[in-house]
Amino acid sequence: METRACVLHAKEDVRIETREVPAVGPNQVLVRVGAGGLCGSDIHYFWEGGIGTICVSEPIIMGHEFAGTVQAVGAGVTKVRAGQLVAINPSQPCGHCQYCLDGLPQQCLDMHFLGSASLKPHTHGGFRDLIVVDAVQCEAVGELVSVGEAACTEPLAVGVHAVRRAGSLFGKRVLVTGAGPIGSLLVGAVRHAGAAEIVVTDISPAPLKAALAMGATRVIDTRAEPDRLDADYSANKGYFDVAFECTGVGPVLKSIFPVIRPQGTIVQVGVTPSPEIAGNALVAKEIALIGTHRFHPEFAQAARLISDRSVDVRPVISATLPMEQIQEAFNLVRDRSTQMKVQLSFA
């Protein structure tokens, strides 16, 4: 059996090619992929040939945010059955290193993350019509939602894990800086966690609109009003109990310190090579600054939140193109004034 696949050869060189589909092992599942979302890492791979220290040095099947329908299962599989809509967890931790055994598989020393070029050989991803994955990677998402919604499980799981890192949000005042797909999905998770107020900042119209639809109580366009956040929320040592920094832009992190309350928490979600920290405020206001990386149990939780629309992810999906138009999709997704999550559809 063969499948079409989106193979990145080098920057700006993605081709639709044919690949052999392996036999389904006893604990494996054959999935017909229906939708796959372009993520920040895919966008960097395509336009720059890598991200940070990671370089695409050999052909790689792209994609780690995808969902589809179970076609066949191996003899030992009980978790899912043929016909079910499933989201695929791209994490493949080794299961036996010290961090896996410690219950921190997202910190695995030998992680094989689908669609990632961080290892050699690269780990192929899910932008293809058919894929064989381990049954443990599949989470059923029920009958109610579309395959495109199911394909938002991975980025929502990032938000759910970040929310868990922050501790209880019930009744709290929350700031989210950056309302791209990760930030906006995180807003949905923050709302579901019971926050009383959710103020969201961004510099583009599409993210701000999506953030409102996902549950923000107020949005601020910091390009139009660069001083608004500070003017409204810095009195008396600050206002927010928790902030999630999703832009990865150094000065944005710094702008949070005046508006966070003493003993408040800042969760850095966006990857930033150049964080700017207000050291005096960090100490004097006893602020907790913490990181967050991927997810693990939160993938299944995110699938459940999507399955009954406890978190309705539809406002975040801005366009869907057939997989043959992957090049156009990478062009389209660059337009932050209109685009959020751009997805591919498969046969």
Ligand SMILES: [Zn+2]
């Ligand atoms: Zn992603």
Ligand SMILES: [Zn+2]
């Ligand atoms: Zn491990």
